[in-house]
Amino acid sequence: MLELQADALAHVYRQGGVRALDGVDLRIGPGERVAIIGQNGSGKSTLVRHLNGLLRPTEGRILIDGADARDRRVAELAGLIGVVFQDPDRQIFSGSVIEEVRFGPRNLGRRGTELSDAVSEALEATGLSGQESRNPYDLGQSRRKLLGLASVLAMRTPVLVLDEPTAGLDRDGIARVRSVVESVSGAGRTVIAISHDMEFVAELFSRVAVMRSGRVILDGSAAEVFDARNREVLRSTNLEAPFAARVAERMALASAVTESAVVAGLLSSARAAQ
Amino acid sequence: MTLALAGVGYRYAGAAEPALLDINLELRAGEVVGLAGASESGKTTLCLVAAGLAPRAIGGMLRGRISIDGEDVDAWPMHRLSERVAMGFQSPTTQLSQVTGTVFEEVAFGPMNLGVPRDEIVERTREALDTLGITELSERDPRRLSGGQQQLLAIAGLLAMRPAHLVLDEPTAQLDPEGTRLVTDALAALATAGASILVAEQKTDVLAAIASRAVVLDAGRIALAGPTQEVLRDPRLAELGVTPPAAVRMRLAALAAGIDERLIGEALAGA
Numbered sequence: 001m002l003e004l005q006a007d008a009l010a011h012v013y014r015q016g017g018v019r020a021l022d023g024v025d026l027r028i029g030p031g032e033r034v035a036i037i038g039q040n041g042s043g044k045s046t047l048v049r050h051l052n053g054l055l056r057p058t059e060g061r062i063l064i065d066g067a068d069a070r071d072r073r074v075a076e077l078a079g080l081i082g083v084v085f086q087d088p089d090r091q092i093f094s095g096s097v098i099e100e101v102r103f104g105p106r107n108l109g110r111r112g113t114e115l116s117d118a119v120s121e122a123l124e125a126t127g128l129s130g131q132e133s134r135n136p137y138d139l140g141q142s143r144r145k146l147l148g149l150a151s152v153l154a155m156r157t158p159v160l161v162l163d164e165p166t167a168g169l170d171r172d173g174i175a176r177v178r179s180v181v182e183s184v185s186g187a188g189r190t191v192i193a194i195s196h197d198m199e200f201v202a203e204l205f206s207r208v209a210v211m212r213s214g215r216v217i218l219d220g221s222a223a224e225v226f227d228a229r230n231r232e233v234l235r236s237t238n239l240e241a242p243f244a245a246r247v248a249e250r251m252a253l254a255s256a257v258t259e260s261a262v263v264a265g266l267l268s269s270a271r272a273a274q
Numbered sequence: 275m276t277l278a279l280a281g282v283g284y285r286y287a288g289a290a291e292p293a294l295l296d297i298n299l300e301l302r303a304g305e306v307v308g309l310a311g312a313s314e315s316g317k318t319t320l321c322l323v324a325a326g327l328a329p330r331a332i333g334g335m336l337r338g339r340i341s342i343d344g345e346d347v348d349a350w351p352m353h354r355l356s357e358r359v360a361m362g363f364q365s366p367t368t369q370l371s372q373v374t375g376t377v378f379e380e381v382a383f384g385p386m387n388l389g390v391p392r393d394e395i396v397e398r399t400r401e402a403l404d405t406l407g408i409t410e411l412s413e414r415d416p417r418r419l420s421g422g423q424q425q426l427l428a429i430a431g432l433l434a435m436r437p438a439h440l441v442l443d444e445p446t447a448q449l450d451p452e453g454t455r456l457v458t459d460a461l462a463a464l465a466t467a468g469a470s471i472l473v474a475e476q477k478t479d480v481l482a483a484i485a486s487r488a489v490v491l492d493a494g495r496i497a498l499a500g501p502t503q504e505v506l507r508d509p510r511l512a513e514l515g516v517t518p519p520a521a522v523r524m525r526l527a528a529l530a531a532g533i534d535e536r537l538i539g540e541a542l543a544g545a
Contacts, residue, residue: 016418039450040422086421086448087365141364141444142313164421168364168447170313170476171517196422196450199520238452243520251541259520262541263527270537 001030001188002080002158004051008060010214011046020046022214023060030158031188033181035201035222038211039238044194045086047211048161051192053077079108082157086164086194088141088148097123097139098132100147104155122154125180127172142173149180160184162193166200178204198242202226202257212237223255275343277301277324277359277439277470282338284323289334293319294494297338301439301470306461308485308502309474312515315491317474318364318443324472325361325441326350342439357388360437364444366424369431370416377419377427378403378412384435395434402430405460407452421448429457433464440464440471446480458484478506478519490514 004027011021020043028034036044049055050062053074062069069077082104085091094100098119105118123129126146131139136147145168152160165177181204185191195201201208201222208225210218210233218225218233225234226241228249234240241249241257248256253265282297294316301307301324311317322328326347329336340347342358363369374380382399390398403409406426411419416427425448432440440461446454454477462484465471475481481488481502488505490498492514498505505511511518518526521542528538 013418016415018414018418040426040448040453041420045420087367089365089367140314141318164448168444168476170311170515171512172515173313174517196448238450240451244524247524247541259524259527262524263531263533266528266533266537266541267531270533 002190003030003063003065004028004081004159004190005063005066006047006050006060007063009047009050009057009062010059011043011050011055012058020214021050021058024211024214024216026209026216026219028190028192031185031190032207033185033191033205034193034207034209035205036192036194036209036211037196037198037201037237037239042211042237043214044211045163046214048083048163048192048194051077051159051161052081052083054083075107078104078157079155080157081159081161082152082155083161084149084152084163084165086167088144091148091151092136092144095135096132097128097134097136097147100136101128101151101154104151108155118154118156122150125153125176125183126150127176142169145169146173146176149177153180153184157189159190159192162191162195164195164197165193166195166197174200196239198226198240199244199259202242202245203259210234210237210239222257226257227255275303275438275468275470278339278341278344279324280339280341282323282336282340284319284328284337285335286319286328287333287335292494294323296495297323299324299489299496301472303438303468303470304465305487306465306471306473306485308481308488308505309472309491310476310478310481310488310505310511310514310516311491311497315515316494317491319494320491321361321441321443321472321474324439325359326352326355327361330355358437359439359441360384360432360435362428362432362440362442362445364447366421366428366448369428370424372417374416376412377408377414377416380416380427381430381434384431388435398434398436402433405433405463406430406456422450422453425449426453426456429460433460436469438469440469442471442473444474444476446475446477454480476517478511478517478522482506482519490516 006024006026009024012019101119105115166174181191208222209216226245244259244262245257248262256262256265279297279299283292284294285292309317371383381402382395385395385398408426485502488502
């Protein structure tokens with residue numbers, strides 16, 4: 001299990017000179033579930049691409065268990081931190097579902113039952129069992145996206161990073177992503193997700209970091225971050241609290257940010273009124 | 275101006291089963307129609323067919339009739355069709371031309387290809403960039419934007435073409451709430467100006483905000499159709515693989531918990 005830390009991390013894209021990260025300090029402990037939210041272009045994807053060495057810091061450092069990640073090769077980081085991209089078409093390249101899912105763990109040197117178990121577990125978790133021989137491009141967008149998730153899941157990395165995992169998914173797909181987050185996290189592994197889906201964030205993530213203009217401007221529990229006090233801060237990065245939190249605020253139900261918490265709150269206020 | 279699909283079915287080249295069956299749908303001037311359904315229910319296919327790209331650009335077999343203002347579009351040359359109908363793809367990476375160096379040029383690319391006069395291209399491009407709040411990205415390289423910024427750019431390119439009929443496949447999937455609002459406002463304005471718009475979306479909150487009518491597909495057929503508010507409240511929605519809007523979900527959960535209608539109404543009022 002790993003501890004990750006961004007230390008005064010800054011990144012300037014060479015082409016265009018855009019300062020996408022401007023001094024990010026963030027420490028994520030082993031086994032944490034952290035959501036990163038913020039407006040389009042606020043630096044979320046740039047930040048997570050530093051975790052697995054796809055991008056290297058312009059300034060500052062990424063520390064893994066306290067040691068500078070610059071000393072580790074990208075191949076080594078790939079075995080520690082699995083990143084699922086938001087657009088599966090930038091990730092998928094194999095001719096069949098099974099090859100796509102086998103690629104990652106094979107590259108990490110897994111063989112035999114260790115390999116086949118990891119692959120079948122990942123296919124099962126994403127609902128792709130039975131689709132092994134299909135061409136990824138014959139699958140719809142939702143299942144291609146789940147395939148992108150399966151291929152990283154099969155690597156069984158101590159840290160799983162998901163970039164917009166629910167975007168474009170149907171009801172069933174979202175339910176599968178949720179159960180993957182629950183089970184990976186339940187096994188003690190770290191899950192980091194970038195998302196604009198505030199319901200998903202509020203219901204599955206104990207910690208929420210908010211980004212604006214390449215910096216982390218808020219970091220706390222979902223209840224703290226989505227509290228009415230922070231409404232202006234969220235608005236400054238084009239976000240609003242999940243629907244449930246807005247209902248809770250109007251009904252004066254303290255710190256309820258999920259649908260079930262709001263329903264429970266309404267139920268108890270109804271009983272109190274009787 | 276009406277784009278009409280009558281008794282439309284479609285089968286992809288080499289596929290054993292049709293992807294669409296018996297689709298009857300009219301897109302009338304000034305109207306936004308929402309399209310929902312589980313993954314692989316046929317939403318993207320219906321978008322491609324309605325925009326005239328299937329079978330024209332990708333092969334396959336079409337049945338039934340597609341017409342614009344009563345005229346069969348089957349025999350129309352592509353350039354004539356593209357003056358009337360524009361389509362936005364699910365992935366902005368697919369949508370972007372990959373041949374322009376700046377965001378401004380990318381937005382100008384569509385109207386340039388339609389032969390719009392130069393001054394008007396500049397005016398339309400500025401307006402589209404402004405409408406979607408990306409004027410400050412004008413000089414940036416389209417390939418070096420975030421996913422959400424690329425999505426806004428792709429939609430700006432479509433707005434600049436000022437199509438009479440616009441078909442969009444998941445236009446807000448990668449957008450933050452502000453980006454989503456800019457897109458829905460822009461689509462509402464385009465419809466008010468007389469365009470007809472078909473929007474496929476998993477985010478039913480977006481459909482609730484802009485679509486007057488909604489259609490839900492199931493295995494290539496229309497399973498539900500009607501005014502958006504009614505369709506999105508239909509109890510069959512979840513079975514059809516569609517996530518109901520947040521307010522509908524909350525209402526159902528509260529009713530299931532035995533909370534009385536009056537309190538639910540109060541909690542959800544104005545939401």
